[in-house]
Amino acid sequence: METTSTNPRGIPTFPFMSNVTDYVKSIEDVEPTLQRFQEMVSKYTFMQQNVDRRAAGLKEKLPDMKRTLEVVKFLKKKRKDITDRDASGSLDDGEDLDAGSGHGLSDEIETTYSLQDTLYAKAKIKPASIDEVYLWLGANVMVAYPLDEAEDLLRTKLDKAKESLAAAEEDLEFLRIQITTLEVAIARVHNWDVGEKRKLRAQGKLKDPLPDEKDKA
């Protein structure tokens, strides 16, 4: 048997069974060995379920984070557009661009925001005067961040969430492989058992009727 190795997050590898006879020496060994394997399968399955749930949670959070980041980016862009316009506009301000004139840039953006799940209300925002946004950090804490910092923070968070999702998915694949290996091992022990019993029966050493025979994986 190989020494037990683990994956990066400490999930043990099920070593490949090179020879069935390393595990089962006689028909008496078959039952306990199968039971042991089954138990390991359920352990891996349990872990799989946990990781699966974690991955699902992360997957759910990702779009939310992306949306928040988009809003911050949009506000930043608007702010920049307006400052740019003001900078160049001072040189050739032939006409005044009134807010809401419908052409070019206005100082105000009208927005329809979600007040409640099915209720929307209108609000006018002046991107030029938005210096900070309030980010919900959890645990009933909200912190004001300057736009740049907010963007950085959200980006880092998003990247981290993506990273842990990737790790969770890697774990899932790893667990799956262990389960497959175990299933193949179970099938092989079974087949060995069937073959061995046939041999014994042929030699007249075993008289019981045909046991339930199962196929390979």
Add this chain to the structure above:
Amino acid sequence: MLIPRQLSKEEESEATDAEVTKEDQDKINAFSKLHNRSKALEEELATKQKDKEDLEEVSTELELADEDELIPYKIGESFMHVPLSEAQELLASATTELESEVTSLEDELSTIRDEIGTLKAHLYARFGKGINLEA
């Protein structure tokens, strides 16, 4: 998951009695992993393609929009009322991003399908009826 099933005598005779080697096990594992991954990718691709169609529809719809009216464009949870040209810009960049995602998913999926094909051919050649790779 494997469903244990008894092979008929004829099937059993068609199954090769090959012992499973480490290499075979690795191939079986790779198959199982890729098979799973391909299913997840197919799902993701389907959603993305639906999104893409929706965006295309929106873009056709915007062709007919009144230039003097502001378009409520959804960013995050709220709608920003932006001029038509800006809405089209935002839409275009969203579409390009989505398109590149769809293409990369499609590429990945076809690579995986090729690999699956190779593995299947190999494993069936080795184990015949003794292995079932269709699910």
